[in-house]
Amino acid sequence: MSYLDELNDIQRKAVTTIDGPVLVVAGPGSGKTRVLTYRIAHLINSGVPPYRILSLTFTNKAAREMKERISKVVGDKANQVWAGTFHSIFARILRVEAEKIGYPSSFTIYDRQDSESVVKAILKEQNLDPKVYTPRNVLSRISSSKSNLITPKAYAVDEQLKIQDRAAKMPHLHAIYAAYTVRCKRAGAMDFDDLLYQMFYLLYTNPDGVLEKYQQKFTHILVDEFQDTNFLQYSIIKRLVNSPKSKQNICAVGDDAQSIYAFRGATIQNILDFEKDYKGLQTFKLEQNYRSTEHIVKAANNIIKHNKRQIKKDIWSDKGEGQKIRLLQTPTDNDEAKQVASIIVEQKNRYHLEHKDIAILYRTNGQSRIFEEYLRRYNIPYRVFGGLSFYQRKEVKDMVAYLRVSVNPSDEEALKRVINYPKRGIGKTTIDKLTSVAAQTNRRLWDLLLEFKGSAKATKAIGDFVKMIVTVQKKLDEKDAFELATELAKKSGMLQLLKSDVTIEGANRLENFTSLLDGIKDFVENDEVIDEATIPDKKLGTYLQNIALHTDSDENKSDDVVTLMSVHASKGLEFASVFVVGMEDNLFPSFMSLESADGVDEERRLFYVAVTRAERFLTLSYAKSRYRFGKSQTCQPSPFLEEVGYEHMEQEGGLSNSQRSSVTFSKTAPSRFRPTPTVSDVPDFKPVNAASIKENMTVLHQRFGRGQVTKIEGGENKVATIIFDGIGEKRIMLKFAKLGIEV
Numbered sequence: 023m024s025y026l027d028e029l030n031d032i033q034r035k036a037v038t039t040i041d042g043p044v045l046v047v048a049g050p051g052s053g054k055t056r057v058l059t060y061r062i063a064h065l066i067n068s069g070v071p072p073y074r075i076l077s078l079t080f081t082n083k084a085a086r087e088m089k090e091r092i093s094k095v096v097g098d099k100a101n102q103v104w105a106g107t108f109h110s111i112f113a114r115i116l117r118v119e120a121e122k123i124g125y126p127s128s129f130t131i132y133d134r135q136d137s138e139s140v141v142k143a144i145l146k147e148q149n150l151d152p153k154v155y156t157p158r159n160v161l162s163r164i165s166s167s168k169s170n171l172i173t174p175k176a177y178a179v180d181e182q183l184k185i186q187d188r189a190a191k192m193p194h195l196h197a198i199y200a201a202y203t204v205r206c207k208r209a210g211a212m213d214f215d216d217l218l219y220q221m222f223y224l225l226y227t228n229p230d231g232v233l234e235k236y237q238q239k240f241t242h243i244l245v246d247e248f249q250d251t252n253f254l255q256y257s258i259i260k261r262l263v264n265s266p267k268s269k270q271n272i273c274a275v276g277d278d279a280q281s282i283y284a285f286r287g288a289t290i291q292n293i294l295d296f297e298k299d300y301k302g303l304q305t306f307k308l309e310q311n312y313r314s315t316e317h318i319v320k321a322a323n324n325i326i327k328h329n330k331r332q333i334k335k336d337i338w339s340d341k342g343e344g345q346k347i348r349l350l351q352t353p354t355d356n357d358e359a360k361q362v363a364s365i366i367v368e369q370k371n372r373y374h375l376e377h378k379d380i381a382i383l384y385r386t387n388g389q390s391r392i393f394e395e396y397l398r399r400y401n402i403p404y405r406v407f408g409g410l411s412f413y414q415r416k417e418v419k420d421m422v423a424y425l426r427v428s429v430n431p432s433d434e435e436a437l438k439r440v441i442n443y444p445k446r447g448i449g450k451t452t453i454d455k456l457t458s459v460a461a462q463t464n465r466r467l468w469d470l471l472l473e474f475k476g477s478a479k480a481t482k483a484i485g486d487f488v489k490m491i492v493t494v495q496k497k498l499d500e501k502d503a504f505e506l507a508t509e510l511a512k513k514s515g516m517l518q519l520l521k522s523d524v525t526i527e528g529a530n531r532l533e534n535f536t537s538l539l540d541g542i543k544d545f546v547e548n549d550e551v552i553d554e555a556t557i558p559d560k561k562l563g564t565y566l567q568n569i570a571l572h573t574d575s576d577e578n579k580s581d582d583v584v585t586l587m588s589v590h591a592s593k594g595l596e597f598a599s600v601f602v603v604g605m606e607d608n609l610f611p612s613f614m615s616l617e618s619a620d621g622v623d624e625e626r627r628l629f630y631v632a633v634t635r636a637e638r639f640l641t642l643s644y645a646k647s648r649y650r651f652g653k654s655q656t657c658q659p660s661p662f663l664e665e666v667g668y669e670h671m672e673q674e675g676g677l678s679n680s681q682r683s684s685v686t687f688s689k690t691a692p693s694r695f696r697p698t699p700t701v702s703d704v705p706d707f708k709p710v711n712a713a714s715i716k717e718n719m720t721v722l723h724q725r726f727g728r729g730q731v732t733k734i735e736g737g738e739n740k741v742a743t744i745i746f747d748g749i750g751e752k753r754i755m756l757k758f759a760k761l762g763i764e765v
């Protein structure tokens with residue numbers, strides 16, 4: 023059978039139309055990779071020399087898989103195709119041409135650490151405070167400038183950029199950028215951004231006809247995931263394609279509806295405006311979805327049609343109607359995680375799914391914490407995709423180390439981790455010396471710190487650190503875990519340090535840090551009895567004991583695990599069952615996106631990507647309240663939920679009556695889902711003394727609302743069983759309960 027026989031009609035046309043500009047708009051699950059690889063194979067079989075084909079991808083894995091697939095059709099000729107990432111292909115060309123732009127052919131490629139080291143040296147030379155001009159922030163600005171083809175000279179005279187720098191308290195950024203550029207050139211080095219920036223410069227300045235050389239060399243250019251290209255990448259592509267004699271044999275493959283990387287510089291305009299750049303463009307829309315059932319596909323269509331600028335398409339599936347999308351409303355984020363874990367167990371038992379068939383997707387990485395905790399409680403193996411488990415993330419381990427030292431100053435590992443973090447002038451030599459003395463004399467490192475006498479600077483730095491820890495230790499019995507953790511977060515300098523990093527990575531670290539504090543606040547405020555082993559106090563030591571399981575660094579080595587990941591990381595993947603959690607306004611869509619229509623449109627595309635990862639089962643969940651920034655906040659459902667279409671959703675099913683939530687659907691429902699009011703919405707709510715609570719009373723709870731007390735049991739630590747309206751049964755520890763009595 024010919025490889026062309028494996029294609030549907032529109033796929034076949036996209037593969038066999040090999041002359042002139044082509045745009046392949048590939049909907050989710052539509053066979054995009056097959057079309058791209060078969061198109062390259064068809065070019066070779068049509069007589070195009072493989073070494074004249076340039077195929078640009080975004081990952082080495084995609085390039086490798088592409089070559090493997092092509093080789094199955096054309097054999098070893100596949101190895102001659104120039105297939106790789108933008109960076110790897112351009113680095114290969116620059117090795118040949120580097121000397122024409124003043125670099126040695128053996129130029130070094132700086133990684134992030136190398137670049138940060140250069141910036142630190144420049145900051146020192148220019149007497150600039152590295153706490154203000156953090157290397158990460160500086161490099162982020164330099165990277166953005168290069169991606170937008172802004173030279174150091176142009177940066178220095180750009181008033182808008184200078185206004186932004188002054189607002190960020192970094193008015194000398196233009197001087198750092200200029201010095202960084204000179205330093206890299208002098209060292210014969212390029213950073214990753216330079217591999218694109220210098221490639222454009224090479225083609226733009228065109229020494230010795232370099233541009234014509236590569237225009238003639240690459241007669242056919244293909245770009246995968248075209249919607250993810252940035253301004254600089256597309257500028258390079260256009261220079262290679264648009265020669266006077268060129269037939270403009272460019273094939274862009276992508277989906278505007280899956281453009282979700284604006285924060286990395288990706289420009290959706292590249293795919294939306296592609297038709298304007300190439301006259302005679304032929305567009306092929308791959309609209310058949312081979313992945314998902316009809317309810318999921320139609321819901322995705324409903325969602326994306328709300329975006330203003332888009333390439334119109336109507337994705338369809340012939341995989342049958344399938345299950346409706348399950349909507350899960352829970353009173354709290356704890357309940358959300360608990361019910362998601364319950365449904366996973368149910369799906370495994372009822373539909374015989376394996377763990378690896380299931381994914382939990384969230385908008386922000388900090389959300390993984392609570393799902394990890396409940397998956398462990400339910401003995402469900404999991405793995406965090408593309409990152410570390412929550413309690414293994416550096417900023418989380420650092421803060422937990424501070425908590426451990428405060429409870430147990432003999433904990434030498436935790437002590438060494440934080441004694442000079444954030445940096446407070448306690449050098450490594452001093453720490454190593456003290457550690458050695460402690461080992462030789464069989465004394466605690468902490469005791470040596472208490473009596474330390476050294477240089478004035480070291481003595482003061484260690485004295486301040488010790489004083490901070492001792493101050494917290496004195497409050498261990500009188501203050502709860504959250505109060506002490508908040509005090510340490512501020513006094514240690516960790517919170518301020520994380521806030522000062524304005525890069526995307528910095529925002530993620532701060533989010534993880536605040537999620538840890540939210541978890542501690544939840545531990546303090548939570549009056550529900552999770553299991554009979556619950557220890558009835560809210561002290562810091564008890565909290566550390568409770569999370570000890572979660573900080574175990576043993577990774578699950580099995581491949582049969584539930585996948586936890588951000589929606590951004592899920593692009594290109596598929597699972598039989600997908601849970602999209604935290605579907606709340608200001609969380610998904612993110613509050614940061616609400617400043618512009620473009621921002622909301624990108625969040626909607628992100629939701630579209632999340633929905634289209636599901637093959638058979640899709641669950642959307644949201645909580646009516648969750649801890650954010652240390653406070654319990656009432657949450658509104660995401661406005662995206664109403665865009666799904668009532669006809670494709672059902673109230674979560676398959677759970678016991680006590681677990682069911684009340685979400686009312688109707689064709690005449692208001693334009694927003696409205697969760698049932700909680701008592702936290704009532705401004706004059708006042709809890710009563712726990713001793714006043716009796717069986718058969720109607721009570722009010724700040725997070726769960728109105729409920730009927732059916733049973734009170736226990737001795738000193740009495741537990742009330744309460745059935746809450748629209749939520750079901752909860753067991754509440756009266757010692758910590760904040761209940762009102764309905765008159």
